[in-house]
Amino acid sequence: MGDTVDRRVRRTRELLRRALVDLILERGYDRLTVQDIIDRADVGRSTFYAHYTDKDDLLLSGMEDLARAFEEHMERHFATRGHPNPVLAVFQHADQQRDLYKALAGKRGAEVMRAGLRRRIGEVGARRIHGFLPDQDVALPREVTLEFLLSALLGLLIWWLDDDLPYTPEQMADMYMRLAVPSVRTVYGI
Structure with missing residues (x-):
């Protein structure tokens, strides 16, 4: 069970990081919102905040x-x-x-x-x-x-x-x- 959870956490974090990088390259960092990131990653807001406090925290991860x-x-x-x-x-x-x-x-x-x-x-x-x-x-x-x-x-x-x-x-x-x-x-x- 623990390995499955770890795999899901890693997958979610990777989806969020990839969405962030793609959006930075498309629009620039300053104009991005958490909503933009979660929309691109196709994850819920509560999922995002379960892993990161804000977009800066995601960037620094x-x-x-x-x-x-x-x-x-x-x-x-x-x-x-x-x-x-x-x-x-x-x-x-x-x-x-x-x-x-x-x-x-x-x-x-x-x-x-x-x-x-x-x-x-x-x-x-x-x-x-x-x-x-x-x-x-x-x-x-x-x-x-x-x-x-x-x-x-x-x-x-x-x-x-x-x-x-x-x-x-x-x-x-x-x-x-x-x-x-x-x-x-x-x-x-x-």
Whole structure:
């Protein structure tokens, strides 16, 4: 029974996400209503609200997959001190969802998406920062370093999307690490 329920929940959520993305591409995010989304997905209003609080919550639901992939990449990276590149998940997610990111560019939906990315990636980074920074006191507080790394990552991601993805996700992740890691190692003496 549990598997059937899980399957129905996954199916409903996927229908709602697909409807949202299709409608964003057709009309833009700002003009959409929950009614538009449920009409397109052919689900009831109570079903929508059983899963999401509003259209912003639905938009951000895709960030959960990104956060899981990012955390998994970070765990494996720090366990092996090498692969995979911990930020590769971010660039791959944007590449796979390129139509959505492009449709949101410069609009209210983009603000919601950026805030969601910042929050989800920041939460993972805050949990994992101890894995790559020493415990001793240094000139910079950890939260400043985390904000620097997060701001640089989001800035590069937005630039990359705005410039029509001139590099592969792997190249972007590699360039980010080549810029960020040496500076952090220098400051922290690692």
